[in-house]
Amino acid sequence: MTNEATQTASTAAARDNWQRRVHRRHTDTAEASPSTELPAPTDVRTESCAGFVRLDWTPVEGAAGYLVERTAADGEPQIVGHGGSDVPAVVGCAFADTGLADGIAYSYRIGAVAGAEYPAWHWSDPVTAQTSAATPAPIDVRVDAAVGTGMLDRVWYLAGSERLTQLRLDADATGHDIGAEFAAALTQAHDDLGVTHVRAHAILHDDNAVVTRADDGSLRYDFTGVDALYDRILAIGVRPVVELGFMPAALALDSEQTVFTYRGIISPPKDWSEWHDLVAALTSHLVDRYGVDEVAGWGFEVWNEPNLEVFWTGTRDDYLRLYAESARAVKGVDSRLLVGGPSTAATEWVESLAEYAEQEGLPLDFATTHTYGNLPLDVRPALARHGFPDAEIWWTEWGVGSTHFGSIHDGVAGAPFILSGLASAQGRMQALAYWVVSDHFEELGRPPRLFHDGFGLLTVGNLRKPRYWAMHLAAHLGDQVLSSSLTGDGADVLVQAWATRHDDGTVDILLWNGSVNADLMDGDPRLDRNVAVTVGGLSGSGYEVELARVDAHHSNILAASPPDVDWPDEEAFDALRAHDVLHTERLDPITPTDGIGRLDLAVPQPGVARIRLRDSAPPAAHDEETAR
Incomplete structure (x- = not known):
């Protein structure tokens, strides 16, 4: 069998395994409290x-x-x-x-x-x-530029990433340099979106050769592979959240139980003390290499989605044991280090882990879980019920859809979805990690075409999808959140707003129109809305107005893609890069009357619009790069 045929067979087997097992859960609530x-x-x-x-x-x-x-x-x-x-x-x-x-x-x-x-x-x-047949009046949006309501929580500082071993790879079959483009994607996320932490699978995968068993049965550790990966992302300015997984073959109870094309082992350990010792050795090594003050800002997350059979062949009780051994190992190195879990799919087991940690006297510095296609639920009450009212909450995976090669990832609907999630997260959690930064992704096989509805904010080749532009607009808001209110047909549940002020007085008003209903990914004309924006509290005599848009006709790289072409040639890719820009336009200046300015615009569904008001005579220059 040729290498290509072997890879094709491996991919097919991984996809079949995924489809058979991904919906099988270990959750049983028959004895719910x-x-x-x-x-x-x-x-x-x-x-x-x-x-x-x-x-x-x-x-x-x-x-x-x-x-x-x-x-x-x-x-x-x-x-x-x-x-x-x-x-x-x-x-x-x-x-x-x-x-x-x-x-x-x-x-x-x-x-x-x-x-x-x-x-x-x-x-x-x-x-x-029932629905109304009446034509809706414009939604009234009111912003007071003189009244702050708090500071913006940049919960997107944490992002999801495909496993970091991609940094070692060269060009793929399409000529794209995987390692270089993957590193460039992480760099872009850091420099433009403000991403400071990434969470990736498989740091303990045998590709990194962290542990082997000698002939005498003893274990030997080697963290040089981990060091090289962490050194690389730290040089970019990005810290890791250390996801403890998958199981090294030397420790696994059943090394034949795997997930994904790269065969991450999903078995519990055959000896719990060996897992404890591995986690302790890794943690101690990281502290020795990078310093406890540095590593204390990372976080150690125990496993990935153990409530799904496809990721964990043990039981829920086995996972709780895994958490206990891991938490004790991490804290045994230094109590300042952070440890958390359960890292579950579909927001499950948060209460189970909190209850177990309370009973066993275990630390739970942060609770982690995942959800797709919806806004994150409120897990704070579950933590409070079991003695962890102040534990941080990190959503370490979240996105517009959970399906590999799904039908929603490349389109515009993800843009308002992201903004709804980030706005909903304010004051409720510490991190909301979009899964993932880049379409260089190998779990169920490499991308079959450029626009394949991959999880990434960025395509192969690092073109920016509409979801990326939504994150960009959020990242470039000011730090001071302003008072805002909406009234009318669709206010706050369909059309939402975020208003902020920058240090130089520039005002941003971010508006979006979207639904979590994935069946409307291409929009519903009945949900298009006009908005009438009134901004009070303006102290300047005149304001320049810039409008940025993300919708089917603006900042939508997919619309510029040549039809029926899987992989554009170099000339076509250059043309795509020319279209890879945020659409902005200048509107008529505003001269406030009694500190009040007004403007009207349409926001289609799905769609995003950002209004930026700059004082015509600001104290210093202000542009997109200084807007965070």
Whole structure:
């Protein structure tokens, strides 16, 4: 068999294994604690809106989120699933149910859940509504440039990354230098987006040869491979979150149990003390090499998605043992080092780990979990129920979709999705890591074409997708968040706003129009909105106005791609690079009256718009590169 045929067979086997096992979970909530039984929300209200139904309700103490049950007049009740999200529950107490047929009345009930794996024990009384056929008036957006409400939480400082061994690779079959482009992507994320930490799989994979067993049965450690990778990203300015996995073959109970084309071993260890000693040795080595003050700013995360059979062949109790051995090993080196978990898919096991850590007297410096296709739930109540009210919360994987080569990753819908998530995260968590930076990604095989709906913010060749531009616009907001409010059809649930001020007085107003409903990834004309923006508190006599856009017709590299071409040649790629820019345009200047300025614009669904107001006579020059 040729090398190419071997790689093809390996990829096919990895994909088959993934499809068979990815939805099998180790979660069992049959013995859920009584504390997870929550009352039904009250005061559920509906509003008939153009193209959707709005629902509002009162919060329930202890809720992580809320399930929305919808029933058509002639149909069966169904939980609103957002077109395939791994977690159907929604965070907050307002929701836009989109993708509905006009002229049909729908009945709704809301149920509070204590966690993604728990049921809604009690449901609200039903309410009924249908979409409106009326043309919506412009949404009223009001910003007070003189009133700050707090500082911007740059929760995107942590980003997801394919395994770091890609830094060692040369050109692939298409001529793209994987290692160089991957390093350039991390550099760009650091320099432009403000990413300071990355979390990557497989640092303990046998490709790095961290541990081998001698003929006499003793273990020998060698961390030179890890050192080279960490030295490389630290030189870029990016620190690692050390994800402890996969299992080295020398330690594995069953080394034939693997995931992905690179065959990461997903077995528990055959000897728990050997795992403990490996983690202790790695941690001690990192502290000796980089210093405890440096490593204390990293974080050690125990495993990846152990609630999925495809990532862990042990039980939940086996994972909790793995966490205990890891946490004790890390803290045994220095108590200042941070350790956390459970690093689960679909927001599960946070309560299980917190309860176990409380019972066993284990540290839980930060709780980690993942979700795709939805906004992160509120896991703080689960931590507080078990003695960890102040533990940090790091979402170490999050994205618009969880499917490899899915149908949503390259398009515009991901741009407003990202901004909704980052805004929702404010004040609720410390990190929200988008998965991942680059389309140089090998889990289920290398990209088959340039635009293949890969997870990356950047394509192979580092072209910027609409999602990247959304992150860029967030990263270039000012630090001071300004008072803002929205009213009208779609306000806060469809169209949202973020207003900030820079140190030199420049005001940014970031607007977006989106839905978590993946079935609307190409948009719904009924959800397009006009907005009327009023900015008060302006102290200058005149302002230059710049508008940046991300939508189907602006800052959308996919629209410039030649049709039916898997891999553009050099000339076509140069043409794509010429289109790889953020669309900006100058609008008419604003001369405030009594400190108030106004402007109107349209925001399609999906779409993003950023209004930047610069004093016509600022004290110093201000441009996009100094806007963070």
